Amino acid sequence: MNIFRLLADFSHLTSIFILIQKIKSSSSCSGLSFKSQVLYLVVFLTRYLDLFWSFTHSFYNTTFKILFIISSAYIIYLMLHEYKPTHDPNVDTFKIQYLLGISALLAVLFPSEYSVSEVLWTFSIWLEAVAILPQLFMLQRTGEADTITTHYLFALGLYRALYIPNWIYRYFAEGYFHLIPVVAGIVQTVLYSDFFYIYYTKIMKGKKFSLPV
Known part of the structure; x- marks a missing residue:
């Protein structure tokens, strides 16, 4: 690795x-x-279904897959039960059915091979690329966010941006190249570009994060 x-x-x-x-x-x-x-939980469940029928994964991969699924489910539990009154659905209004539909269509049209596991994997790759849009849409509507939320978004965006040099390294070191995750990763990084810029110019300089509403 x-x-x-x-x-x-x-x-x-x-x-x-x-x-x-x-x-x-x-x-x-x-x-x-x-x-x-919710979209991120769907991503993890559809991508890591092989946990239930394959036992050939490394300890590292298995541990991370389980952590992602459990932690994502726990966040949803907190938002649905313990802290539900603090969430305003009138602000969280992005139409996620379009994201699900487009991701499903791309998965059916352009899988690496036609099998259930590969179609679901491809679906998860495309969905992850756009799963942050409802959150970014909320930021755009409210125009601001607390510092911890922006740190969360920065770490999440950095995760995907780091996969770009990972793919470059794998191409030259291992001869590995897979077009779908590369294109989806670039799309996801581009979606974060404005956020990265504002994070650097404001949060990194001790200013309050804000967007034009």
Whole structure:
């Protein structure tokens, strides 16, 4: 495993821990998109279904897959039960059925091979690329976010951005190249580009995060 993959995976895990800590410490899920969290759980469940029928995974991969599924489900539990009154569905209004539909269509039209596991894997790759849109849409509507939320989004975006040098490394070191995750990863990184810029120019300089509404 190369250093870029390692850093990406731990950045992803860090983003989840930051989010859980933000919810628990503030006793609130205000400012967080429930729809984005549901999409991420769908991503993990469809991508890691092989946990239930394959026992050839490394300890590292198995551990991370289980952590992602459990932590994502736990976040949804917190938002649905313990802190549900703090979430405003009138702000979290992005139409996720379009994201699900487009991801499903791309998975059916362009899988690496036509098998249930490969179609679901391809679906999860495309869905992950756009799963953050409901959260970014919420930020755009409210125009601001607390510092912990922005740290969560930065760590999540950094995770995907690190996969780009990971793919470059694998291409030259291993001769491996898979078009679907590369294109989806670039799309996801582009979606974060404005956020990265504002994060650098404001949060990194001690200013309040804000967007034009």
